[in-house]
Amino acid sequence: MIVAANFKMHKTRNETKEYLDELKKIKFNGVKVAVFPPASALMEDKIVGVQNAYPAIDGAYTGEIGLEQLNEFNIKRVLIGHSERRHILNESQEFIAKKFDFYKNQGFEIFYCIGEPLEVRKKGIKEVVEYLKTQIKDIDLEYENLIVAYEPVWAIGTGESASIEKIKETHEEIRKLTSKPILYGGSVKLNNIKEIIELPNVEGVLVGGASLDVETFKEMIKIAKDMK
């Protein structure tokens, strides 16, 4: 079971440090825990991953960080393809695939996000699958350090997660495309995590808003521990 926290543009370096200290007071017992703080709060810690990185060692890429900066903190985990980067920062599939290849070649653990917008979901599961396939174009879905995260755009940060039926049917479809772990993300909370991680083809969760409170995130890890 995998339980991951995406802080997005929340928390400072000090707050992140306090959060990690508090988090480590509990035993994870085989649950893989990952925390993605903002780039300004990166620190050397096995739990920590980066929310975004440019596919280069270094270079003239204003505003970006690359492998050199990640190596400083021994970061070996990266989030790629998050819907906010696809839709707000306008990252193309071509660019996302470049990032994937670069960090795959560096042996990084890659949390690779896919998910459809509401207008696609409204058309039905067949169209959803077609759309998701465009988001895995040129991605090696059998890469050994890959974790896939299914995050429907309409469920992210809305407080309204996908229904259990929709998560179940979509994960079943994604399972046909990869044998790697598949996480669900999108308004995961303390009151719905259990029924989500109980589903077949759901190996964990990627949590945004609800992960910001360390006590809530600790509870989520406890629930995942009890599942094993």
Ligand code: PGA
């Ligand atoms: P949310 O975000 O839990 O706040 O919906 C999930 C994500 O974007 O990873």
